Amino acid sequence: MKIAVIASNGKASTEIVKEAQNRGLEVTGISRGSVNKSGAKTYIQKDILDLTKEDLAGFDVVVDGFGVFNPEELPLHVKTSQHLADILSGSDTRLLIVGGAGSLYVNPEHTVQLKDTPEFPEEFVTLATAQADELAEIRKRNDIKWTFVSPAADFDPELPRSGKYILAGEELTLNSKGESVISYADYAIAMVDEIEKGNHIQQRISVVGE
Numbered sequence: 001m002k003i004a005v006i007a008s009n010g011k012a013s014t015e016i017v018k019e020a021q022n023r024g025l026e027v028t029g030i031s032r033g034s035v036n037k038s039g040a041k042t043y044i045q046k047d048i049l050d051l052t053k054e055d056l057a058g059f060d061v062v063v064d065g066f067g068v069f070n071p072e073e074l075p076l077h078v079k080t081s082q083h084l085a086d087i088l089s090g091s092d093t094r095l096l097i098v099g100g101a102g103s104l105y106v107n108p109e110h111t112v113q114l115k116d117t118p119e120f121p122e123e124f125v126t127l128a129t130a131q132a133d134e135l136a137e138i139r140k141r142n143d144i145k146w147t148f149v150s151p152a153a154d155f156d157p158e159l160p161r162s163g164k165y166i167l168a169g170e171e172l173t174l175n176s177k178g179e180s181v182i183s184y185a186d187y188a189i190a191m192v193d194e195i196e197k198g199n200h201i202q203q204r205i206s207v208v209g210e
Contacts, residue, residue: 002026003061003195006048006084008038011157012098013065015188023192028059048080053087061195062088064097074130078137085144094145094198096191101153101180102128103135104172104206114153114172135204142202149191150206154181161185164210173208182209 003020005013008029017038020027029040030051036043046055048066056062066080081097088095102115102124114120115128138146153172165186166175174180190207194200 005063007065015184019188077130077134089143099148099150100131103132148204152180152182152208159183168206
């Protein structure tokens with residue numbers, strides 16, 4: 001299986017590259033940086049918005065690990081994923097998006113998202129809103145085999161790899177300790193499981209550490 005990890009030099013993407021290559025998948029890292037920090041055996045230096053249909057031809061799965069935090073750049077979450085959807089439109093290549101937790105629902109009616117609750121940290125609201133917008137826009141696409149993978153509310157790069165996770169759906173899910181937390185390494189396990197199995201086409205899933 002051939003996969004491309006876009007924005008491959010980021011923390012989450014690097015863990016996805018490592019997990020995929022450890023399973024014997026053929027991984028190409030794509031990033032605008034001149035140095036390959038991802039560990040991918042094959043690397044392409046190119047900005048995500050400059051990618052073409054030809055660049056992504058031949059891949060079974062494309063992982064969109066793009067993420068920005070500066071307020072003026074937040075609209076790029078929608079712009080970049082829509083660009084990838086446009087160039088993959090009508091193909092068999094699946095698009096898996098590293099999403100956010102802020103868009104997870106906290107009620108069974110799915111009318112209230114985590115980002116809209118009083119407990120949600122104010123400093124992350126604009127980022128969470130941008131990622132929620134990204135999900136809302138990709139939901140409109142029926143011409144692309146997309147999957148949006150939301151991490152737990154506490155997405156922690158410092159936590160160790162446990163090798164376990166709980167697969168959930170649209171709602172915020174807590175583990176047996178009453179926590180919503182996952183390490184980057186365990187998130188990568190869940191992502192690569194979805195890459196290999198493809199069980200959630202045109203769906204949003206979420207993962208939390210046990």
